[in-house]
Amino acid sequence: MKLIQVDYSNRVYGLDFFRATAIILVVLGHGSFLAGNLFSFLPSIPLIDGVELFFVLSGFLIGSMLIKNIEKTEKFGISELFTFLKRRWFRTLPNYYLILGVNVLLVKFAIISGDLKQCTWEFLFFLQNFATGFTDFFWESWSLSIEEWFYIFLPVFLFIFLRFIPKRTAILLSILLLLIVPVIYRISISEQEVDGFWWDVHFRKVVLTRLDAIGYGVLMAYVKFYHGSFFSKARNWLFLLGLALIYLNIYLPKQPNDFYSKTFYFCVTSFGASLLLAKADSIKNFRFQAIGRFVTYISVISYAMYLVNLSLVASVFAKNFIPDRRLENALYYSLFWFFTLFISTLIYKFYEKPITDLRDKL
Numbered sequence: 001m002k003l004i005q006v007d008y009s010n011r012v013y014g015l016d017f018f019r020a021t022a023i024i025l026v027v028l029g030h031g032s033f034l035a036g037n038l039f040s041f042l043p044s045i046p047l048i049d050g051v052e053l054f055f056v057l058s059g060f061l062i063g064s065m066l067i068k069n070i071e072k073t074e075k076f077g078i079s080e081l082f083t084f085l086k087r088r089w090f091r092t093l094p095n096y097y098l099i100l101g102v103n104v105l106l107v108k109f110a111i112i113s114g115d116l117k118q119c120t121w122e123f124l125f126f127l128q129n130f131a132t133g134f135t136d137f138f139w140e141s142w143s144l145s146i147e148e149w150f151y152i153f154l155p156v157f158l159f160i161f162l163r164f165i166p167k168r169t170a171i172l173l174s175i176l177l178l179l180i181v182p183v184i185y186r187i188s189i190s191e192q193e194v195d196g197f198w199w200d201v202h203f204r205k206v207v208l209t210r211l212d213a214i215g216y217g218v219l220m221a222y223v224k225f226y227h228g229s230f231f232s233k234a235r236n237w238l239f240l241l242g243l244a245l246i247y248l249n250i251y252l253p254k255q256p257n258d259f260y261s262k263t264f265y266f267c268v269t270s271f272g273a274s275l276l277l278a279k280a281d282s283i284k285n286f287r288f289q290a291i292g293r294f295v296t297y298i299s300v301i302s303y304a305m306y307l308v309n310l311s312l313v314a315s316v317f318a319k320n321f322i323p324d325r326r327l328e329n330a331l332y333y334s335l336f337w338f339f340t341l342f343i344s345t346l347i348y349k350f351y352e353k354p355i356t357d358l359r360d361k362l
Contacts, residue, residue, distance in 0.1 A: 014283030059217020242275030
């Protein structure tokens, strides 16, 4: 009996590969301290930030769904707005609140490090990093706040603009607003003096500074829907351009206090990542069964993996099992991946999937 049943006929393998790559990059980063020098024989090549891939993919999927619904139903009223939010919240909130509660317990009983004073009511409403950053508790929730607020802002903008202007214009205006306003906000706070750590906290991990990351994914959904021929024919060139932009941005000399680092650096990274989507969306099926099914499996449990790998696994090792020999590095790193996959599978099978199935019945 299979632990997870997957309907492969309704999936786009290229997007599954995109999502699986994103979560693998995230987990690699969080578990790197356990690996030590195990992989020192490999060439040192900077990796793409997996969270940035998640952002643009979320925007692409949400944007595609909203645009199709608007064009199909010819309206986007209170009922449609509520239905959209209900489906999003059924998908994202249960796992978030479960792991938030587990984090509280783990910190309370000193199983992982953290500061419970940081855990305020703001975490219940994704406000912990709305305008300023936070530290020392449930670190990975920063990206979830950005996504949740984007899920609110985009449909609300659409709901308002569709009352006064044509659909296509309303959609484009909503996208542009979410692309431009965060840049203006980053520019407005760019005089802050920061080191690398506080650059990450105050510029990279704040809702108001990063909404545009998801917006670029929605922009690609817009291009696909209204300029489908270009989206399809240019997919290979867009992919190469996207990689070039990402790695040019990675290798470009910069410091935390540089104006560019605080402002347009994020635009280039997100735009480059979004350009990869056209190629990914064109790959509908996989050729090799074993690899294809594994990639899809990782994609399916990726949300649980994102929530589990740092606080429930890596942080436990960091607090209690620091390796000091190469053999321990190999053992702990293997266990880190095993427990990340095992716990994520259980959460998806017995908690996440039943709840998402329930939303279609309500």
